[in-house]
Amino acid sequence: MPTNSDDLSSGAREEGDTPSHIQLELGLDRDLVEKIKAEALIQAGHSVTDDDGNVRSSTKQLQIAVLQIMQDKHVVTTKRELASRSVTAFELYQEMLPQGPGAQSLAQIDEEKIAQTELTKLVWGFTNVGISGFVQKHVASLGFILCEAGDVARTKINQETGKKQPTTEHARFLTSDRDLIMTYYTGPAGASFLRAARKLEAQLGLVADRRPELAGPVARQLGTVVKQAVTSIPHADVKAVAALKGSNDGTTETA
Incomplete structure (x- = not known):
């Protein structure tokens, strides 16, 4: 018989999930939420069978499946492929849990909506682009970088009118392309560093x-x-920056 996995019902909460006190105020059935989540994983094959013959949902199996689908379907080699081969949070949720709540049609009850939100965050979390992200760590031997673009073209359906309308969304992808890496990985990292430096100057x-x-x-x-800070980034070519500054202000760096 299907049962909840320990790692789905442990009480751990993803950032952005509906806080437990708000769920209580809404009268949500937390056990039902966990049941819906477990069934979604089991139906998609992300499960294990214990010694007693019980089928349990498994986030570890889900992790492995996310890694595989990113390698199989979401490798971008040129910018022209960005829209077609990158994946948004909801798209990845649909791919991994096609029978999950809200995957094919709108979730109807509050418990289904909460389950969809938590499962989407769980799946998307495996593709965190930080150095400790699950997919990021496990594609190292392939030479890929997991990147995120914030302006990927998509079409969504307006729930009120039923009409399609263009939009842009955040989407993630694997790549080994120089320009894509510099545009969507090291570029944003550098911009984040610069924002921190400007905040420090303001303080x-x-x-x-x-x-x-x-x-x-x-x-x-x-x-x-x-x-x-400068010495902690040995991969940065600080001398080249200093030389550029010197040529701009008429000075020359000396050894």
Whole structure:
């Protein structure tokens, strides 16, 4: 008989899930939510059979399946393939759990809606593009980078009018293409670093404006931090940046 998997009903909550106190206020049946989730995995074949013959849903099997489908269907080799071969969160959910709540038609009851949200986040979480993401770690030997694009063209159906309308969504894909990696992986990482640096400068300016006597000490303190930040990114070609700056301001870097 089908039973819930320990890893689905452990009480762990994905970021963004409906908090338990709100679920209680809504009168949600948490056991039903877990049952719906477990059945969705089992129906898709993401399951194991224990020694007593019980079939249990398995997120580990789901993880492996997500890794496989990313390698089989979502490798992008040129930007022209981006829209057709990348995958959005909902599309990946549909691929992995085709009989899951909301996959083929709108979820009807609140428990189905919550189950769909949690399962979608679970599946999407395996494709986290960070260095510790499950798929990211397991494609290293293939030379792929798991990337995310935030402007992939899609068509959605307006629930009120039933008409199709163009939109853009976040989508993820594997690639070994130089331009795609620099545009959708290292580029955003660099932009994030720059935003953090600008925030640091704003904080330094706040202190200098309010307590001018601290401007010097704080500048020296954060100067050390900046040097540490630069040395902690050995893959960055800092000398090339310094040389470029020197050519722009008329100075020349000396060894």
